[in-house]
Amino acid sequence: MNGDDPLEVLRGRRSRPALAAPAPGPAELHDLLVAACAVPDHGRLRPFRFVVIDDAGLGALGDAFAAAHAERSPDASPADLARTRRKPLRAPMIVAVVCAPVEHPKVPVWEQRAAAVCAAHALTIAAHVRGFGAMWRTGWYGDAPKVRAHLDLLDTEDVTGWIYLGTPAGPVPAPRPDAEPAVTWLR
Numbered sequence: 001m002n003g004d005d006p007l008e009v010l011r012g013r014r015s016r017p018a019l020a021a022p023a024p025g026p027a028e029l030h031d032l033l034v035a036a037c038a039v040p041d042h043g044r045l046r047p048f049r050f051v052v053i054d055d056a057g058l059g060a061l062g063d064a065f066a067a068a069h070a071e072r073s074p075d076a077s078p079a080d081l082a083r084t085r086r087k088p089l090r091a092p093m094i095v096a097v098v099c100a101p102v103e104h105p106k107v108p109v110w111e112q113r114a115a116a117v118c119a120a121h122a123l124t125i126a127a128h129v130r131g132f133g134a135m136w137r138t139g140w141y142g143d144a145p146k147v148r149a150h151l152d153l154l155d156t157e158d159v160t161g162w163i164y165l166g167t168p169a170g171p172v173p174a175p176r177p178d179a180e181p182a183v184t185w186l187r
């Protein structure tokens with residue numbers, strides 16, 4: 001392993017489930033989001049946007065998660081709902097990457113979703129480069145009407161990923177176990 005190899009940025013990125021304060025500050029976050037926008041984007045439609053959640057917003061998002069859970073599972077126990085309510089508190093900041101596709105004669109919605117996925121991953125890499133930790137989470141919450149309303153999503157929009165951001169805490173993850181790519185050459 002060559003520590004000076006820029007590819008080490010990609011090889012060395014690991015998801016960090018344990019994240020503590022501080023989160024990126026406003027200027028740092030801006031840099032990360034600008035980097036996240038530098039992704040392949042057919043037609044330059046920029047079919048994604050970011051919703052940044054921190055401070056009291058994390059608790060409010062937890063309330064929306066819990067309300068969605070109660071609506072989906074009326075029999076959920078108070079303990080289950082409390083666990084759901086705490087989910088956004090696992091990091092000091094969450095960036096919801098929202099796919100915002102438009103009708104386009106040449107660029108189908110799946111390609112626009114692909115661009116949003118690239119942006120979400122680019123954000124995790126940018127965070128890693130700047131010494132922050134990130135973890136991409138999803139789950140059904142982003143599809144729940146109560147959560148969608150909380151985020152003020154348009155009918156055409158949906159959550160590509162919840163990128164949890166902060167300062168890495170907890171044990172450093174072991175090296176990637178399955179680094180060997182599956183490759184077929186056609187010559």
Ligand SMILES: Cc1cc2nc3c(=O)[nH]c(=O)nc-3n(C[C@H](O)[C@H](O)[C@H](O)COP(=O)(O)O)c2cc1C
Nearest residue numbers: 013014015016017135136137138139160161173176
């Ligand atoms: C679209 C997508 C959704 C994911 N959702 C979750 C999730 O909800 N919860 C979770 O623990 N990991 C989720 N993951 C996996 C983690 O982000 C992470 O990739 C995985 O733990 C492996 O760690 P690594 O990135 O260090 O290889 C998701 C990954 C992707 C690409």
